[in-house]
Amino acid sequence: MSAATGAVTRRTVLKAGAAGAGLVLAIHLTGCQKPGAASGERKLIATNAWLRIGTDNSITFLCDRSEMGQGVYTALPTILAEELGVDPRRIAIEFAPVGDAYKNGAIGAQVTGGSTSVRDAWQKLRVAGAQAREMLKSAAAREWDTTASACRVENGEIISPYGKRLSYGAVAEAAAALPVPKDIGLKEAKSFQWIGKALTRFDTPAKVDGSAIFxxxxxxxxxxxxxxxxxxxxxxxxxxxxxxxxxxxxxxxxxxxxxxxxxxxxxxxxxxxxxxxxxxxxxxxxATTALNDGAILRGLRLSSEKSAGLVARKEGDADAALKAATRVVRAEYQLPLLAHATMEPxxxxxxxxxxxxxxxxxxxxxxxxxxxxxxxxxxxxxxxxxxxxxxxxxxxxxxxxxxxxxxxxxxxxxxxxxxxxWTREDDITHDKYRPPAYDTVAAGFDRDGKLVAWKLHLTGPSITARVFPGAVPAGAVDPFAVEAAANYPYDVPNILVDWVPHEIGLDVGYWRSVSHALNCFVAESFMDELALAARQEPAEFRRALLAKQTRHLEVLEVALRRSGYDKPAEGRSRGVAVMEGYGTYMAQVAEISIEGGKVKVHKIVCALDCGQTVNPGIVTAQVESSIVFGLSAALWGEINVQGGRVQQSNFHDYRLVRMGEMPVIETHRIESDAAPGGIGEPATALVAPAVCNAIYAATKQRLRSLPIARHNLA
Amino acid sequence: MLTINVNGSDRSVDVDPETPLLWVLRDAVGLTGTKYGCGMALCGACTVHLDGQPVRSCVTPVGSIGAAKITTIEGLSPDRSHPVQKAWIELDVPQCGYCQSGQIMSATALLAQTPKPTDADIDTAMSGNICRCGTYQRIRAAIHRAAEIAGEKP
CATH class of the missing domain: 3.30.365.10 (Aldehyde oxidase/xanthine dehydrogenase, molybdopterin binding domain)
Structure with a gap:
């Protein structure tokens, strides 16, 4: 078959060769073979669930996460290759079938999501690579009548103490019959050869000539x-x-x-x-004739008012502290439904x-x-x-x-x-939408002006209860409803975060950064409201309350410094937001101006600490991607429902950021040897609060609902 | 039967002349690099060249093309050697990659007209192409880089 036509024959699987190997998309495994079964003259040896070594010395990685732009097709084989002792660029990649070995340990199912791919793979793929390497060394050592520990590996070959060489393929069959070694020490970060290097993506060549198969x-x-x-x-x-x-x-x-x-x-x-x-x-x-935006919001508000909510975080006694407070600030925020609008319907x-x-x-x-x-x-x-x-x-x-x-x-x-x-219209009108939210938030200051109480009362539907039935028992908090809320980072003695589950009569789904994007908007917008109440500059107000949170504080400082936060250019205004999500610490500074009653976003500076990185180039790309995703939603994103019918249908009425609306994005990553954090999503969540805080700085208008386009700015 | 010229070859296709070129390319000719995104010329994923001009193939009836020469992503170069493809690889532009055929076809048409485009030129030429992964910053840099690569040619 021809890669140019993109045809795949019946019962084949997709396979891309390593970058630089010429034809990128190739096909094998005809007939009824499963990955790992014998294929013609060469044998493929299943060393473990992820690795197939051929007697022809081919090395194939079974990628058990889906490549949707976030870079697993490059990052995951890199992790495995580091311990295997092979240049990751020579590894062929196939997408894995369904299998228990491929379950995502962070989710408990074979799912790509939650910015978990690298975090879940970090230990298990390095162990898998190390185990395979040791088995290959042992098999070669037997051939040479020496010990495995006397041998070393170099890019797919085992080298004996006397300089003899055997390829992985030559000993793969013997190696696969050996017991799987336990307790292998893994490399320290300082000796990484591939991890942490900005290798260009392995899927790029196939994505610039039309040969990648979607x-x-x-x-x-x-x-x-x-x-x-x-x-x-x-x-x-x-x-x-x-x-x-x-x-x-x-x-x-x-x-x-x-x-x-x-x-x-x-x-x-x-x-x-x-x-x-x-x-x-x-x-x-x-069934849905009565379903519309107004009814959804009224239902949310009613549930919010009548229910105390399920407790997601409780420290001290926020209610008592609010009663005793010298000054209380309250606000309510709401967020609309959103569609995913993947480019491929x-x-x-x-x-x-x-x-x-x-x-x-x-x-x-x-x-x-x-x-x-x-x-x-x-x-x-x-x-x-x-x-x-x-x-x-x-x-x-x-x-x-x-x-x-x-x-x-x-x-x-x-x-x-x-x-x-599906057509685009099918896709926009039959999505599993990002849930709406109605949230109330209150905070209290004591007579010395110290922030002593924080109470965030969230109301919305549970995505997890629908997608994973039984995963959220009655009376339990859906952890994907209280992100960027339960982990409120600021030093306040009395904190209550609770959540009222309220179903809205339509299916809601996981949408990039999930509840981080809902809750960070509320928490970080309200932090600016509190700074105003305390007569403090917003960044200074946060800094003082983050003294014990060194990673938050560091990203905040870097974002402020790199953006020149204190000195915006003439006619420009700035806003800041800080968040931890997916184990990644992040701060963003948005720089905007108001032109003709509308906001123009000129620049977003993002500082982050995502721990150990596998591929810093992809980290930067994901930050840029997430920010654009968050910006489309903040500026224009809303799905409206009238009489059970979704009102938007295509890109003319579900507007997305285009080239001419693109701000400059600067990404500043702090080197860290902490465990890897997720990077596919968090930056999405900080955009709306950072931009809305900048809008307040420019206009003194506090936006407590999105999208921004719904508000007249002056 | 209609005959269209695709990437330098005449291809006979047995389709209704009202069929959008996009579906003729994808389903009849078998060139799937050109993508469907909206069907209304709103997103640019289906961009191909007709005699060098970028068009949205999702709203171009195949019967309207006549003898115009169609170029798709597959016809840009046999080996990813077009300056735009080289720049895209060098700067690692694609993420999911779905919109990139259309982005690249719009970019190549821009550079053919305007060998040294300004940022404003890029805004104008590329604003018809949506990238949901938000690769715009890299697309802009890669267009400037492609202009340099093209200029280096002997």
Whole structure:
């Protein structure tokens, strides 16, 4: 097959060669082989769950996290390679199948999310690499009648005390039969050869010539294409379907009523899409007729007022301290629903047969994808093979698997492989939206002006309870609802953070940085309100309360210094925000001006301490990416619902930052040997408070709701 | 049957002339480097060149193309040697990568017209291309770098 056409043959998996090896996308494992099975003349030796060493001295890493832009395709093999003793750039990479070994220890499921990939892999992939290296050394030592400890390794070869060399491939088979060694010491940071170096990404070459295979690019022999008519209102169901006109259209093979809408299967996607619009469907939307923005907000507010909330953090007695306080400041904040808007709309290719099913899908959640496909196909999960493609963006959207069953049902109905692709409108109107929030916050000062009480009362739906049923027992706090709130860093003696779970009648999902983006906006905006009440400069106010938090304090100082915070240029204003999230400490300074009643964001300076880094270039890229993501949301992001129908549909009314609106972003990373922190998400959360604090500095207008575009600035 | 010229080769395609060029390229010709993002010329993921001019293939009926020469990301160079591709690799621009074919096609068209673009030129030429991963800062730097690389040619 040709990499240029991007075709993949049936039951193959994607594989990219190491950068610099010429053709980047190559394909192997035809037939029914699983990774690790014998392939033609060469043997692939499964040294452990992640590593395949071929008798041809090929080295393949099974990447068990999804590559959605965040860089696991580069960072994870680098971690393994460091201990294995191989240049990571010569390692071939495949995406791993479903397997218990591939569960994310930080989540308890095979999920890419929560900025956990490097944190989870940090220990286990280094151990896996070290174990394999020691087994290879032992096998070579036997050949030479020496001891493993007398041998050393160098880029895929074992070297004897007398300078003899054996390749990893030559001894891989013997090595795999040896016991797995325990208690191997790992390298110290100072002797890292690859970790901490800014290697260019291994997936870049395939992403500049069109050869990278995303979900939308999968092509199987005999494959048909499907478009899906989904209910125009959330939770709607098809009552009657008249498909006569659609079926008469060119290329249409079949119309399939699925659990999530009516699929039109045709010879090409455009034919399917045109015929979809010719379907006459009467929808039953009774379930969500009363659902609208006003009702959602009223419901949140009512729950907030009538419930004390589940305690996420309690120190001292905040209520008593508020009563006794000389001065109390109160505010309420609210945040809208948001869509993910991955650039690649949701898509899945399914090939259902009597005895099994393959799905080719850009997913963040392989085991859930397998389970969803199995249910839709009427098969057992182990009969479904999941082939993960590159993801055209994830941002949490693809932790959900709602777009998979319809593809499986359509393939089953027509007896052929089917690629089912959503339109952009389908994607915006059928998202699992970032939850809205209604939060009240109060703080008290004593007679000496000391901040003595902080009470943050959050109200919103639980994402985790929906996505992982049973994971949040009744009466328990969803930990993904109280981020950047329960870990309030400032030195206040009486703290209460609680959360009222309140379902809103539509599905909410994990959205980049999850509740950090909700709660950091509230906490860090309100810190500025308190600084004003205390008649202190906002950065100075924070600095005094962070004296015991050395990592927070250091990033704050660096951000202030690097941004020239104290001396903004004429006509410019600055705002600051500080946060710890995912084990990463971060401060941002936003520099803005107000032009014609609108904010222009000129520059965002971000200082961070994310502990030990695997690839500093990718860290910087993720900070830039997260900031742009947060900025689109802060400036314009909102999903509105009226009569159960999502009002936005495409990029004209769900606006995203474009080149001409792009601020300069400066990223300053503090060297650290602390354990790695997550970096895919945290910077998203600080943008809105930093920008809104700068808006206050410019206008004396305090924005307690988003998006900023809803407010007239003067 | 329609005949279109794609990356220097004539290709016969059996499609309705109203079909957007994007879907002809992807599903009939088999060139999937060009991406679908919005279907309304709002995001630029589907950008290709028609006689060197950038167009949004998602709203360009294939029947309207005539003899114009179509260039897709796959036709930019056989070996990632176009200055824009070199600069993109050097500065590690892509993240998820989905929009990058369109970004690169817009950037190459800009540089063909304006070999030394200013930041304002880049804002104008590139604001039709959305990158949800927010790689804009690197795209801007890479366009300037590509201009340098192109200038180094003998």
């Amino acid at each position: 979900g939308i690019d999968v092509k199987l022999p005999g494959m048909l294409y499907a478009a899906l008519a989904q209910p125009p209102m959330l939770g709607g169901k098809a009552k009657t379907i008249d498909d006569a006109a659609a079926k008469a259209m060119p290329g249409v093979r079949q119309v399939v009523a699925t659990g999530s809408g009516v699929a039109v299967v045709a010879d090409s996607w455009w034919q399917a899409r045109k015929a979809r619009d010719a379907l006459k469907i009467e929808w039953d939307g009774a 949701q898509v899945c290719t399914a090939d259902v047969r009597a005895d099994g099913c393959d799905i080719y899908v850009p997913t963040q959640s392989q085991a859930a994808a397998q389970a969803a496909a199995a249910t839709a196909a009427g098969l057992k999960p182990e009969q479904v093979d999941v082939h993960t493609t590159f993801l055209g963006g994830g941002f949490g959207r693809r932790i959900d698997v709602d777009f998979i069953p319809a593809a499986v049902e359509a393939s089953k109905a027509v007896g052929k492989p089917v690629k089912l692709l």
